[in-house]
Amino acid sequence: MSARRGAGTTDPAGTCPGCGRTHPEPSTRVVVGGDALDALGAFLGERAWSHVVLVSDANTDEAIADTLARRLAGAGRRVTRCSFPHRTGLVADRAAAEQVRAGLRSGAPDGAVVAGSGTLNDITRYATHLESVGYVSVPTAASMDGYASSVAAMQFDGSKVTFPAHAPLGIFADLRVLAAAPAEMISWGLGDLLGKVTARFDWVLSEAVTGEAYCPVVADRVAGPLERCAQDPGRLLAGDEDGVSTLITGLVESGIAMAMMGSSRPASGAEHHFSHFWDLLAYRGLRPHAPHGLQVAHATAAVMRLQRDALGHLDGELRSPPGRRSADEDPWLGDLAVAEQSGLVRSEKAELWRSSAARWPPPAAALAEARRRLESVTDAFAPVSAALRALGVPASGPDPATSAGFHLDPPTLRATVRFANRMRSRFTVLDLLDSQGRIDSVAEGLTVRLG
Ligand SMILES: [Zn+2]
Numbered sequence: 001m002s003a004r005r006g007a008g009t010t011d012p013a014g015t016c017p018g019c020g021r022t023h024p025e026p027s028t029r030v031v032v033g034g035d036a037l038d039a040l041g042a043f044l045g046e047r048a049w050s051h052v053v054l055v056s057d058a059n060t061d062e063a064i065a066d067t068l069a070r071r072l073a074g075a076g077r078r079v080t081r082c083s084f085p086h087r088t089g090l091v092a093d094r095a096a097a098e099q100v101r102a103g104l105r106s107g108a109p110d111g112a113v114v115a116g117s118g119t120l121n122d123i124t125r126y127a128t129h130l131e132s133v134g135y136v137s138v139p140t141a142a143s144m145d146g147y148a149s150s151v152a153a154m155q156f157d158g159s160k161v162t163f164p165a166h167a168p169l170g171i172f173a174d175l176r177v178l179a180a181a182p183a184e185m186i187s188w189g190l191g192d193l194l195g196k197v198t199a200r201f202d203w204v205l206s207e208a209v210t211g212e213a214y215c216p217v218v219a220d221r222v223a224g225p226l227e228r229c230a231q232d233p234g235r236l237l238a239g240d241e242d243g244v245s246t247l248i249t250g251l252v253e254s255g256i257a258m259a260m261m262g263s264s265r266p267a268s269g270a271e272h273h274f275s276h277f278w279d280l281l282a283y284r285g286l287r288p289h290a291p292h293g294l295q296v297a298h299a300t301a302a303v304m305r306l307q308r309d310a311l312g313h314l315d316g317e318l319r320s321p322p323g324r325r326s327a328d329e330d331p332w333l334g335d336l337a338v339a340e341q342s343g344l345v346r347s348e349k350a351e352l353w354r355s356s357a358a359r360w361p362p363p364a365a366a367l368a369e370a371r372r373r374l375e376s377v378t379d380a381f382a383p384v385s386a387a388l389r390a391l392g393v394p395a396s397g398p399d400p401a402t403s404a405g406f407h408l409d410p411p412t413l414r415a416t417v418r419f420a421n422r423m424r425s426r427f428t429v430l431d432l433l434d435s436q437g438r439i440d441s442v443a444e445g446l447t448v449r450l451g
C-alpha cells in the first residue's frame with residue numbers, strides 16, 4: 001500500500017480556496033509506501049534517466065542504497081556510487097559537496113539519487129543545484145522536515161550557511177526502511193513535527209498583529225499529520241509502519257508548505273528560534289550540541305506555556321518596539337549582538353512594529369475572531385504535551401532535573417526566552433510578550449517548575 005500524489009492542490013484557476021492567493025505549485029512527486037522503490041524505478045523510466053549518481057553513506061548503504069543500486073542496475077541503468085564511508089560525523093561542507101559534484105561531472109549522468117536523511121540531502125541538493133541537474137530523494141529516516149526543501153543548509157568554514165538550491169524532483173519513502181531506522185531518529189522527527197503546533201500559533205498571531213499573509217489550507221496540510229502522530233506516539237516510536245507513514249508525510253508536507261508560502265513560516269516559529277539560539281550557544285562552546293528535533297521538542301513545551309499566557313493578554317497594550325538591545329544580551333549572543341545581521345533583524349522588527357502598532361488594537365470583532373482562532377490552535381496543545389511526555393519532555397518545558405540527555409539551566413532558559421527573538425526578523429509570541437513589557441516576567445515564570 002502506498003500514498004502518492006502530485007503535490008498540487010490549488011483549483012484549476014490557480015487560486016487557493018483558503019486564502020484567495022496563488023501559491024507556487026510544488027512539483028515534487030511524493031510516494032510513501034512499501035513499494036516506493038518500484039515507483040522510483042517507474043519515475044526514472046518516465047524521465048528516461050539511464051545513468052544516475054547514487055549518494056549514500058555506510059549506514060544508508062546497508063539500509064537501502066546497496067539494494068537500490070542492484071535494482072537500478074538490474075533495470076539496465078548505469079549507477080555511479082558516491083558513498084561516504086562515515087557512520088557518524090559527516091558534515092555538509094565544501095569537501096563533501098565537491099565529492100558529489102565530481103561524480104556528477106563525469107560520464108554525463110542524468111541526475112542524482114540520494115539515499116539518506118538530513119546531511120546527505122543537503123549535500124546532494126547543493127551539489128546538484130550547482131551542477132544544474134535534478135535529484136531524487138530516498139529518505140532513510142523520518143527524522144527531519146527538510147526532504148522537500150529547496151534550500152541547502154551547509155557548514156562552511158565552521159559556520160552554518162543556508163543556500164538557495166532546488167527541491168527534489170521526487171521523494172520515494174520506503175516504509176520498511178523508515179520503520180527500521182533508530183528509534184532516536186524517529187523521536188527527533190516527531191519532535192520537529194510537534195513543533196509545528198506552536199509555529200501555527202505564531203503564524204495566526206502574526207496575521208492578527210502584523211497583517212502577515214496566512215493560509216489555513218497550507219497550515220492544515222501540516223496540522224493533520226501532526227494531530228494523528230500526537231495521538232499515538234508510543235506506537236510510532238516502536239516503529240509501527242502506519243505511524244511512521246504519517247510522520248514522514250507530515251515532515252514532507254512541512255517542506256511542501258514552506259515551498260507554497262515561499263518561507264519557512266508554516267513550519268517554524270518561536271520554538272525554532274529557541275533551537276537556533278541553542279545552536280548559537282553550542283557553536284560558541286557555551287552548551288553541548290543537541291539534535292535539532294530534540295531541541296524543538298523541548299522548546300515546544302516551553303513555547304506552548306508562553307502562548308497560553310499571551311492568549312490571555314491579547315488585548316493588552318503594545319507598548320514598545322520589540323528587540324531593543326539590552327546590555328545583558330551580549331554575553332549570550334556574542335558577536336551576533338553587535339553584528340550587522342542582528343542590526344538588520346532589529347530594524348526590520350522595529351519597522352514591522354511601527355506599522356503594526358499604528359493599527360492596534362484591531363476592532364473588537366477582529367480581535368475576538370483572532371482569539372477564537374488562536375484558541376482553536378491551542379486545542380491541540382494537550383495531545384501535543386502528552387506526546388512530548390512520551391518523548392521524555394516534561395510538560396513544563398526544559399527541566400535540568402528531569403530531561404534525560406537535554407540540559408538547560410535556569411539562566412540559559414531565561415536568556416533563551418528573552419533573546420531568541422534577536423536572531424530572526426519573523427514575528428512570534430516572543431515579540432508580542434516583549435512589546436507588552438512582559439518578557440522578563442514570563443521568562444522568570446518558565447523557570448518555576450510546574451508540579
Ligand atoms: Zn492559500
Ligand SMILES: [Zn+2]
Pocket residue numbers: 145192272292296
Ligand atoms: Zn525543524
